[in-house]
Amino acid sequence: MIDQATIDKIMDAAQIVDVVSEFVTLRRRGVNYIGLCPFHNEKTPSFSVSPSKGVCKCFSCGKGGNVVHFIMEHEQLSYYEALKWLAKKYNIEIKERELTDEEKQAHSLRESLFVVNQFASEYFQDILYNNIDGQRIGMTYLRGRGFRDDIIKKFQLGYSTDNRDALARAALQKGYKEDFLVKTGLCYRKEDGTLRDRFWGRVIFPVHTISGKIVAFGGRVLSAATKNVQMKYVNSPESEIYHKSKELYGIFFAKQAIVRQDRCFLVEGYTDVISMHQSGIENVVASSGTALTSDQIRLIHRFTNNITVLYDGDGAGIKASIRGIDMLLEEGMNIKVCLLPDGDDPDSFARKHNATDYQAYINDHEVDFIRFKTNLLLEEAGKDPIKRAALISSIVKSISVIPDAIVRSVYIRECSQLLQMEEKILIEATSKLIEQARETKFKEQQRKKEREQRMTETPAVQPSVPDTPTNEPQATDTTPDLNNNTPLPPEPTPANTYTSYIPAEGNEQKVFYAKEEDLVRMLIRYGEKTMCYIENNEGEQVPYTVIECIATGLKEDELQFHDPIHRQILQECEAHQHDPNFIAERHFIAHPDPNVSKLAADLVNDRYQLSKYHSKGQKIVTDEERLYELIPRLLLDFKLSIIEEEMKNTLQALTDPIVAQDSQRCMEIMKHYKELQETQSIMAQQAGDRVVLKL
Template sequence: MIDQATIDRILDAAQIVDVVSEFVTLRRRGVNYIGLCPFHNEKTPSFSVSPSKGLCKCFSCGKGGNVVHFIMEHEQLSYYEALKWLANKYHIEVKERELTDEEKQAHSLRESLFVVNQFASEYFQDILYNHIDGQRIGMTYLRSRGFRDDIIKKFQLGYSTDSHDALARTAKQKGYQEEFLVKTGLCYRKDDGSLRDRFWGRVIFPVHTLSGKVVAFGGRVLSAATKNVQMKYVNSPESEIYHKSRELYGIYFAKQAIVRQDRCFLVEGYTDVISMHQSGIENVVASSGTALTSDQIRLIHRFTNNITVLYDGDGAGIKASIRGIDMLLEEGMNIKVCLLPDGDDPDSFARKHNATDYQTYINEHEVDFIRFKTNLLMEEAGKDPIKRASLISSIVKSISVIPDSIVRSVYTRECSQLLQMEEKILIEAVNKLIEQAQENKYKEIQRKQRQATQDAQPAPPTTYPEAQPTEIPIPDETQLPPAPLETAAEYIPPTAEQPAGQPASTPVPTDNYLSYIPLEGNEQKLFYKKEQLLLQMIVRYGEKVMCYFEDENGEEQPLTVIECISSSLKEDELQFHYPLDRRILKEAENHLHDEGFVSERYFLTHPDPEISKQAAELASDRYQLSKYHSKGQAIITDEERLYELVPRLLIDFKLSIVEEEMKHTLQALANPDIYNNPEKCQEIMQHYKELQKIQIPMAQKAGDRVILR
């Protein structure tokens, strides 16, 4: 953790115009600056930077925030990594909390391995450029593949001579420990205890982490220089810093292009990525010949929902496409598949075409996965009814793993048309597979929980009677996939923390906030907009005094915006609907009377990136009240009329959220499971009556008429 004092120093030093200017060409427009948005392609500048507020925002795609959020988004770094990036730029020493001895040891080991890998990368590059074999063999091979010198340098390609221990000897001469050479996988020990290089006689492809550190290597054998070697490629083994299932080759060089294009191309090998970069297509990564994993998919998903899988046009490429599809679907990706012409792979095709032609081919030949899989398997099945049934089962299985129920429905309808089958039959098949998957997951959860319970308890004495089996609750961190058909409310009303589709019987930790309103999908609702405007008042003007009141002793006391909103909500036993909004209000209450507390400053520099991001959004002009003019036509600012704005927003919010809550409470009463349970039905009816009691006086204050039910 970075201490708050250091965070404050970083934010004080980091000027947003100075930082953004490193990545965007800005020109002044009034008191602000404007440029082309770095997060999406545009021709008309819509990216605005406000030096006075310390905020930036694209009014086209909506991305922006303070200087830390800009670096997080642009460089795809975590909150603390972005702070360190800024600290390094402004030469600020970062002081972090004291680590435990175990943490220090683990951190030291990881850092040592990264240092050794960096040395090896520079060593391999030096051999490629300055050694006679590097120039004669390594560079000749790379240029024969059509790689330009700037691309070779960009990807830090290198070469290792055919000497079996050249790297080991050089490393030891420079003081690097043998232990780390072995742990990184750069070397391994022979039976006699001596070190042997793993990558001798090969062209070297360094693998970079998301932040650009060299985490591993791949080496391609050159038959002209290396004989009697069977494996074409050798890769670094797993280590404390390298897990091949979590890394994607080229992600460091592709991340910004993926965000900008909102699309990622997935290929198979190192040279595919390099050739496509050289042709001008940079939003491309490779699984490095390994089977695609969930961790790799989630890494892509951080930057985009859209992925196009590029494979060779031969049978192996087609089968490889099929194998990875279900995993991509399960992670909620939008998938297309593009098969290149026979005889071409992404590398060779890129060498024959420029970026425009390549993109045109992909756009014309990429196929949605349903059509791709259906057409491919239909061709294989022919008129054989058994194979056709197997084909349908395979497609239905793919559809069933899609987490979004709307997307599942669309694909089911399209599949029905392609296969000329009744949609009802396919829906039943999909729902059956979903139910089966839920049941299997539930049983697995029960088994693990039961095992954990047994492990945590000592074995009872033999004199004890045999224990009766008990129902094991599902732990709250486990989320089951949504059921195919969902009712308006489950037996137990969902809380604001309960994800949509999660069975209501699952115990969910709460902060004493109970609501029948779903947590998601409320962006167009009135209460959502009013809640955001109230939160904006807290962030922008929370510590400001909006009016004065007389206490019990008849003395005038100031009333701040935070105190007004907090006390007003508590008076009617209401809260903000969203957990993050409740957290912000709670922290505002706790820190209001801290010395020097300024709400906007406090939340913009908050160590929790979710809070600081929300604060940056609220401090910008996304949620803007209408302009107000006095009789003399002079503009009156929001701060000058807080005494009027805040109470009005509070009444509007309360009325709208109570009305929405009443609507969803009535829907819950219509649920047969609740209707047939007198006790539960009475409980929910009582909740509805309490809402009515709250609504009536508020409506009277607002001058509204309410029809009593």
């Protein structure tokens, strides 16, 4: 792990205009720079770079952030990989924390396996280009498949001769250990202890991670070497660095195109990916003949919500592969299916068509997965009532995992027409499955909560933390007042104690969320700034900061931010507000957590200025000049909106059938609702008749 001092050094050295200019042509506009966005196709520049703040943002697609986020997005790297990229550019030595002996050993093993795989890849490529058999057999085969030399080189294809221990001997001569050759799967030991190459007599397809490291190989036997060989393809076995269920072939070469096109094509094999690249379609990956796994889905979901599965028309293969696609639906991805003409697979079809024709065919023939699955199973079921019943159950199960209620409703209506069945029956069946899934999830959460409670129970007396916020007003008024003594804010409350009936996700369009984000924006931009001066218990005038006002204002009503990242930001503000030279904006833009730093970079952008207005028609008054007025208004608006949302979801919780059967739980929820009503009434009195601030 990179230590914070090194991260700060990298952030100080990395000039965002310098970095972005490597990928985007920029021209100056005022104090900023603009250019065409590298993340989507556009003709009018909307990508803005601010050298003073060290952030960039596309005001069309919304992507941007600080210099690390730009490299993460453009090069599709992890946070620490992006830091290392910048460190290399600016010749900064990476200092990582001291690892334990076990971590050092594991890290050393992984790095050794990567090194051995890199050697093997270069060895296979050397054989392909410089060995007689490599040229005569390997290269002849690849060119016979229609692969151009530049594509062969791009995918680092290689060849292994019929000599069954050639790689092993070459590696040992170079000083690589036998143990590493076996652990990577490049070789295996025979009964007599000698090493044997796994991929002899085959064309080699290296498998790359998302960052470009080689983790495995696939080898295809050639027709001239098929004697006594049972399998056409041999793949590397699972190892310390390779887990087949977590890798997608071609993802390293496709990631930028997937982001740019906002769509991913999924095919089955190595040659399908390579041929489509050669035809000009680069946003394509392969599952390498296996059913999709949740890890592979998450890998695709990092780049796009849209996926099109290409099938070659083999009915048996289609039926086998659609079983795992429900997981894609559950992730909320938009799935389409395209059947290629009879006799063609993605590889052969790509060799016959250019990118424009290929893309046009897909656009004309792709259909939504649910419709595709319904038509496919209908054709199979025919008039058999038992098969039709099984078909309906299968379709309903697929629809039930879709998280968006509107999308579910559309599919139910369409399937009702296709299946010639009453829509009401399908709705009831879908609702039943959803309820069963919700009940199962609820029970799992309860069991998890019980386990956590048992683990935290200790004989010692612990300070009690209420399970649900009581929202009772505090006896002491802690709002800033120039004429009254005001106690300093209490110590920060752990951000993980927050309990709410509001759903954890999907609140971005809610009123309370926008107001919460406004407060977080003020924390990041002006957190350490003094709003006003107040008199403490000793009669001294002390500065009262934005951080203190927001933190105290929330605690007096036992409220917290709903979003966990927002809670983390407030907690860190409280923890560091008295540190010398603490500046919230600088602290969070350079934060080691990429989610926090990305949010901070978005919120400090000048386009998000809350308001600038003329005071009495004379001058422009900025937010910073009226913090004493702006912060309390924003704070009260947020409190009212989140209590309103909490009340709505609290009532909704009472409609849960599981809760309805638990009288004690019902009483707890009703008590919570009553407390919220009381708090809302008090706040409404505080608000009086004032007009709620509109942003």
